[in-house]
Amino acid sequence: MSDQQARKPAQPLQAGSIALPMIPWGIAAVLLCILPFIFTNNSAITIMNQMAITIIFALAYNMLLGQGGMLSFGHAVYAGVGGFACMHIINSGDFFSGLPLPVLPIFGGLVGMWLAIIVGAFSTRKAGTVFAMISLGVGELIAACSVIIVVFFGGEEGVSGDRTYGLPFFGVEFLQQIEVYYLIAFWLMLSAILMYLYSRTPMGRMANAVRDNPERAEFLGYSARWVRFYSFVASGFFAGIAGALFAINYEILTEENLNTTQSGIILLVTFLGGVGFFFGPILGAIVFTLVQTVLSLQTELWGFYLGIIFVATVMFFPGGLAGLIMMHVPALRLGKLGRLGVPYLKTLLPAAIGALGAAALVEMIFHVRHAPNGDQEMTLFWTTFDSHTILPWGIATLVTVVGFGIMRATAPALVEAWNEANTPDGMSE
């Protein structure tokens, strides 16, 4: 039968639909185990802990934004309230001394979920602007509660505690940063796998369907509102886990964990990484944490640079970092990825040099405006000079102009190489 033949080519794909692609997850698990042996100092472990918590939170956020099409401006409250609840458990004395610390995130998750059930009951009625505005309002409302309901939120100084009072877990008391690292790494793997699997369930698929076309989904028997509600609740659960891990890691929660700044950051992280792919938020969280911790040691203006990166991402690469990477897959499949190497080098290297020049100008302006009177010396790229003389300004301007100039001159060749690399051989016109 011709039907039978026509169907054959689809078979291999069908056989490949295993729930969990083992290789990337295996690599991730191994990496998580050995990273502390590569980056051994305490500050590196602190950064990795922060990174892992942000990854969980960003993945949870992407269950809404990327998979459910819901833009939330107040998602920090679900992580924050989950975290506060965990701080109170840590401070509960008898109950906590009978509870192993690694179990604590479940409670954070349940509290985040509970709050999401309450808020989601009315906020998920519509997607789009209505949902976004309600999320913003509720976020502000709960953040404001932190100074009103002092007994829960601890007012301005927040709530702090000591995680080591918990029941020792196979003799581990979580006194050391490295022990906490493995606790967080375990929860990171578990949450990431669960969130990935969720996207493969009927609910996860319908979340995509409702995102793309809520009306059509309704005519397939699904209530768009209930689908959004379930996504929202699941997202609240994993956000709560992230909050609990924050509580374990830092042993303090304050109003800062709830406010709109925090909510904005997680939106930025997720978008930077790319909402279209599951691994996007993971990339976003890694890059963001690195920029935040490493760059902030170098310059006070790190937020400024981050803002530029974010705006550039939204304008030029709406798929985020993940989208940028996945853009290269067609060329890779055609075996022509290598041909992009030289054109990339010719355009991106001058662009990077130009960007550094521009950054130097920004830093110099900042220094001239803000350094105390008489302090005219500044150090930039391992060079110390007087910021009030003309020469450094000239050099920085020259580097910027020449760098971006070469970039503009070589860009058309890059575009051409790009088109060539994405055209199968013998099909060029």
Place this chain on the structure above:
Amino acid sequence: MTAALELDGLKKSFGKTEIIRGVDLSIGTGERHAIIGPNGAGKSTLFNLITGRFAQSGGAIRLHGTDLAGKAPFEINRMGLSRSFQITNIFPKMTVFENVRCSLLWAMGYRYNFWSMVGRSRALTDGADEILEQINLTARRDLPAGVLSYAEQRALEIGITIAGGADVIMLDEPTAGMSHSETDYIVDLIRTVTEGKTLIMVEHDMGVVFGLADQISVLVYGEIIATGTPENVRANARVQEAYLGTALEDH
């Protein structure tokens, strides 16, 4: 035998404008019923009333004898009524296969399930592939639905509409904007996939209407002026006068 779908004095007004002015119609099980009429007669509004997209201002709609008043589209769909849209309404970013699979989920009892993997279910995969075969889109299986040609998207929409196994299928201008060969293709497709089901469609192409329908209703200014077999409707003086005249004689 109760009718598959029964409209009883159905009315709809938008503000002071009455669009549907008392429609009585009974469509039997297994019937292929076409609703025709000039532009602005209220055909699409009638569809939207039946499927719960709009609320009626008066009268009743009964599906297999059950009143549909106040029911949401998803509830009506669960009762076995499925529809397509005049403007293609699919999930453009999802693959063709995924489009069909999503339309199978509720009917196969998954409801709001978040603990089983869709990729693991043979029944689901096979069911979706079977539909793809019926609508001849197997070769397009893994493409995003948005990149299909117009006729293919229309075929996919019909596939999505029938996938859930609904026994009352409503198609809103399934051949709108198609070339002759595409129209013939879609008509054949509709005939095969709606075998043994109740079909209700709105259509402008008289060739399609007279080729597919056993019963035709003519809707003019929110009222049905004639219902009957194609021959009867063609011969009806009121219909000829009100609207069709020349169009009918061509066929």
